Amino acid sequence: MSTSTLPLLRVRGIGKRYGERVALHDASFDLWPGEVLAVVGESGSGKTTLLNAVAARSQPDEGSVQFHTRTGGLQEVFAMSEAEQRLLARTDWGFVHQNAADGLRMDVSAGANVGERLMGLGERHYGRLRATASEWLQRVEIDPQRIDDAPRTFSGGMRQRLQIARNLVTRPRLVFMDEPTSGLDVSVQARLLDLLRQLTRQMQLAAIVVTHDLAVARLLAHRMMVMQKGRVVEAGLTDQLLDDPQHPYTQLLVSSVLQP
């Protein structure tokens, strides 16, 4: 953990409604550098709404999101210009989609997918781009021989790993993940979780992971938040929360997990 006295991300009282329906109400938390926070809850509980609002992908109706930028200290994300927000989103942040096709260019080779962010930042040397892409494919356990293949020809697990490489190539400090492991079979899930745990530790990467899978939260996250009907009903250290749930809904969630 960094010794910094300021959090990397400070979220205060954000809310979002769709017409009359409240999708998210008064969510607040701090995220520290290198910390992994899991957001759990059933479908429709507001997890993804929270993630999109915090990642500045949709504007919340109320509340504030502050990010500790490399240059200017804690800055209000929604006070930034669109250009600044987008720059942040492709340098210091990453976003891993549930469906890899949303986060990848499916008809463009794996190498170009990994290199796109770098080219966007002005890298104009083909040889270096290729070396970096190859190195990142190795780090996410994809055979570098496949650097010129399109992700369309990749398996689900490989696509998800490629998406991670594409996001991490600019060495972001914060990654948002929306159900990164759902839709993968259990052995592939285990490998991906292992990889994520390794990468977050190596890179001192902070992450917010939205998941409905408590096992993912237990394996990856230092802290977790439980959401129900757009509200955060319980938050705390992962093992504490899973082993000694206080809120009735958390108790229900924990007791619903199937034991093989």
Place this chain on the structure above:
Amino acid sequence: MTDVNINFAYLDERTKRMIRRAILKAVAIPGYQVPFGSREMPLPYGWGTGGIQVTAAVIGPKDVLKVIDQGSDDTVNAVNIRRFFERTTGVVTTTRTRQATLIQTRHRIPEAPLAEGQVLVYQVPVPEPMQRLEPRETVTRTLHGLAEYGLMHVKLYEDIARYGHIATTYDYPVLVNGRYVMSPSPIPKFDNPKMHMNPALQLFGAGREKRIYAVPPYTAVESLGFEDHPFEVQRWDAACALCGATHSFLDEVITDDSGTRMHVCSDSDYCQSRQQSPATPAPQLEEVA
């Protein structure tokens, strides 16, 4: 020969004014695609309806018009457009690049250097250079607005990854005035360096896509590339079989059934003027900045 029942240059005056406004805006923001109310023309889309509307909006009775298609003055597209303007304006037409004040072109820039005061009008099928990689126009407009052009290099990267070199040979993307990435229309990349710091005004009209853009005289036009795979133009091992030119864009023409072929200049006016006076110097290709 002018048809008295048709307004000068076919379009009505209000339409011409609307197009001129779009052109002025395009000249003020080099490389930026200005939307305009493209009209139905008595030609099908793909035949140069955008270029014709731009020409119609800027042409005056004293203009001397030249129309080329693939460098040639006598192919069907060029002949038809030239006859269209002869009938609707009565202006003098020419095939000589140096005599023309207004040149409408499809797929080439003339070999003879252009001069101040000349206007070159391009026919553009697809004005958006990123369309192949990003089909949503809402997105490409944002990318232009914020000058986020990483995507353009993704395309060139893919070329090198697949073919070992940048295989794009026409419609090769350029950066105009250090700001907007622009499609130069399907001219061969051989012609790209001619756009750079050209003394003539270059106007681009896309009729179906309803966009006008421009490169004003003496504007920097840089072809994109990588440091280790820079932009390069095509070269030929042959010289023109008719005029002997070695620095012009050559077409390969098959002359019989047994595969005999010859290389000839694609710019027919340039080739003929060299045949008449072989002393005509080859144009110097300017270096790209």
